Amino acid sequence: WGLLQAAMVASERQLKRRSGEGCAETIAARTAAVAEAEDGLRVGVAASATHETSASVSDTFTARKASRIDSDGSINSINGREIAMLDTSDAEATETDHSSLSRDNHDEDTGCSSFELPFDVRYVVAPMVGASDLAFRLLCRRHGATAAYTEMLFSSRIIKDPEYLRCKLQTCEEDRPLIVQLCATTVDDLVAAGKLVCPKCDAIDINLGCPLPQAAEEGFGAWLLDREHWPMLRSMVRELKSATRIPVFCKIRLLSTVEETVALCETLQAAGCALLAIHGRRRPPLGQHRLFRDTPADLDAIRQVVAAVSIPVLTNGNTQHPSDVAANLSFTKAAGIMCAEGLLRDPRLFEVGHAPSKSASASALLEYLHIASERSPHEISQVRGHVMWMLGKHGSGRRCTWTHLGPFSAEQLRSAIVGAESISELETIVRCTLAP
Template identity: 65%
Template sequence: ADTAYTEMLFASRVVNEAGYCTRKLQTCESDSRPLIVQLCATSAKELAAAGLLVEKLCDAIDINLGCPLPQASAEGFGAYLLDAERRPLLTSMVSALAAAVRVPVCCKIRLLASVEETISLCRDLQAAGCSMIAVHGRTRPPSGEHRRHRDEPADLDAIRQVVAAIELPIIANGNTQHPRAVAENLQLTGASGIMSAEGVLRDPMLFTLGHLPSKRTLASIALEYLELAREYPPPELSWVRGHIMWMLGKNGKGHRCTWEHVGPFSAQQLHTAILGAESVDELDTIVRCTLLS
């Protein structure tokens, strides 16, 4: 991979909560760049203030305009800033951030109801000061259906049309669940790059291995990750549990499992064992029992 995004950080907490940035932006300076910090906000002033606090830690700042979760709906950030009546607020936020910081400003969006509307949105973002746009190839899901909706195929042809119409680097997001998809999606969309989120959580070597890992290879990857977790312990063990959950075939809610039975565990037993682990060493044992037994 050429670059990485942080998780979505709340601009309000960056500005007002002591220790929030320190906790969320722990990096290994030599290995963590280029890095894009992803912010969500509902205020141009607050977004600009947060940008000034994080710009020294990153190479670009992204405004999240794709989050479909209930909190985003309730507070009006993420994908809910894409509504037509909120466009003036959105463009003012992009302009304020671009004027405040020295690093590039980029945006991650979802498709709107039509390709034409999506292209119009991208043009407005470009005019406001956005330097790069990542396009998630799905529309905002109906309330309460974001998990089902994200399993549907992304509309790569719509992204292709956006790429053809917009004179900015466009990053295609969606349908990157296996190694071949990287090259395939680049060819289908003509995008400047491919973004993968869940695909890389499941398979951290998605961009380098070229094929789905065997259980033994996956064990090696997971054990290497756990060594890094020992060397650079995160603030909470739940972060490590979550990554191991993805690598072993399940998302954090237990809705998926790559194998019906994994080592000595059933899918549900594996889920329970990982959630119950109280140390990196316990997670190490689970990985070895699961993939190497």
């Protein structure tokens, strides 16, 4: 109950900011509004405490804690007590021993062939502006991801502003293999930026998929896919590869026809591209990118491209549930799968044997907050965003809905998260929302 009151403080703070003159609704009034949740929360905490005394759950906590201790003895995730508070019976069902489901067996089930690359690209975290932070990449790696992209970085800013690169490209020894994604409008800018980032990564990806109006105005991303730009794309791949001596990847969208897409991919392959990541949607009309985000990806087109080229291809799109991972790989025969929003909602999407549940969401969220608190500096706005995604936020503004609300109304939960000014405040909100 004390946690709930603390969470309301963040909500109250945000409402006061919006009103400009304070909010008439006090914490006491809000407490009364959710008083009916008090008994449920107390029962849940008591039940959790009872669970902790049982031998079977104690063994589970011991195993979990042991699995999260690095070779140097440091605990790299949340401890048993934190998990205990949020575990429910369906969480115990997900603790089944999956030792028989080895990574090799998992790969055989997909029907995918292997390709020669210097690292594993079977399960890849996509580049996401404002969401591909170091803490999130590490979280996904601990739960099955074999490689991860940074968010898209601007080559021109890397060259001109050393502070931009320092802030945007945060990494560590655990964060490998790492692919840095660059956008550029000229070959010279791309090569210059590539030379600066290559010591910190294992490959560089050229962004040829961004559909935003800024990309159209400046001439990068998906707006370089038109055939008139192909000679420059060949030069970009060839010269970047020569200057950095590490693999060069390209992330593209489908063109108007499969034949045109294959022709582009063959052009990039001939220039020295080592891997293609294909977003299974076509470039939307200028300014209408938001209207096309929820349309299904064309995996059949990706399947045809995979059959036509000899370099590895990552399929990207239509991956929202763990079952989609193997199904999409099997259908497309791609070398690997890249996922964005599916991982934002469930960072354990690639984990073998993972069964989504409320307790699994709680565990992942607390683990993310723990990593973020250790990997300073962090942007609190990014952390807020991940909390919203993992709590199942859909839509925007006051009309948004949530998969997990706990004792809050939709507006209270949104205000509490936006008003939170620290990771500890966000952790309080998460505990209240996902408590059994």
